[in-house]
Amino acid sequence: MTMGSPTSLAQIEGSTAPLRPAAHLTRRQKAAIIVRFLLKEGAELRLADLPEPLQESLTTQMGAMRYVDRETLIAVLGEFASELEAMGLIFPHGVAGALSELGGRLSPQTASRLRKEAGVRQMGDPWDQVRKAELSELAPLIQAECTEVAAVLLSKLEVTRAAELLGKLPGETARRITYAVSQTEAVNPVAVERIGMALAAQLADKPVMAFADGPVERVGAILNSSLSSLRDDVLSGLEEEDRDFAEQVRKAIFTFAHIPERLGTADVPRVLREVDQTRLVTALAAAGPAGLDNVAEFLLSNMSKRMSENLREAMQEMGTVRPRTGEEAMTEVINAIRRLDAAGEISLVTPQDDDEED
Secondary structure (H helix, E strand, O other), X not given: OXXXXXXXXXXXXXXXXXXXXXXXXXXXXXXXXXXXXXXXXXXXXXXXXXXXXXXXXXXXXXXXXXXXXXXXXXXXXXXXXXXXXXXXXXXXXXXXXXXXXXXXXXXXXXXXXXXXHHOOHHHOXXXXXXXXOOHHHHHHHHHHOOHHHHHHHHHHOOHHHHHHHHHOOOHHHHHXXXXXXXXXXXXXXXXXXXXXXHHHHHHHOOOOOOOOOOHHHHHXXXXXXXXXXXXXXXXXHHHHHOHHHHHHHHHHOOXXXXXXXXXXXXXXXXXXXXXXXXXXXXXXXXXXXXXXXXXXXXXXXXXXXXXXHHHHHHHHHHOOOXXXXXXXXXXXXXXXXXXXXXXOOOOOOOOOOOOOOO
């Protein structure tokens, strides 16, 4: 198809050419002309977002056309520009588009129900949803599927994510799936789409959780802000009821004693600015009698020399601190660290699982 030389809709709008040459064209032919013109000008068109029948119709129409003269081209583009100017508001397509537009303004329950009613297909490419899923969600999913389906899933992921996912699977399962990838050459696109639909539906079919964090994180956060006597009593009770849960909670707890191994040295000054100086001195002075000299020294060694000397003098002047008062001050330091971590201003080091293999 040969086009003329106009290169922008602004030029077309300024043209005085009559619109009659386009009167004999169908809307499908006009659409083909506009798409051809935009592609020629280097525009990025997301034609894949159109329904398949429209994609087929557009392709067929473009294949049937041969030549459009300059006068007709100007008329079609002028008509298109006029329609764009007259358009006041565009709504998103379908329930999926509306949900995307509304973002987090709907309640989680309503959004979840509408997604299920809309169906996975209307939510866009199902494989996009699968690729965006967390590996913690994909690992049990891929183990529950047959080897052939698992191989297709693995093939649709980016190489690095596929490797990470394999690393989360048992060795024998990972070997079977990897070998099955070599058998996927003959899988047709329709089957791949159906697999993607099924997997995306499984990922979408999960209940809306009332709490953002799991029970381990919630209990750990509560005990973090509790006095050690209460924390020890609660953990002892948990161990009697559920030893595994108690162990997970212990790993989630962050206390004053954990500061040297969890807090980065560069973050110490930021944390100390967040704590009232009197309470900080109290916490540091109480650290020695509590057997936590190493924590106090860690904090004092990672601040300015002048500030460290001032704090050491204040600790000596304060003298003996009552255990309960000292523990309350230490808890304030911990709470300041957790606030900064939650706000993303510092980043705590994640403790390593003792059972984790190198």
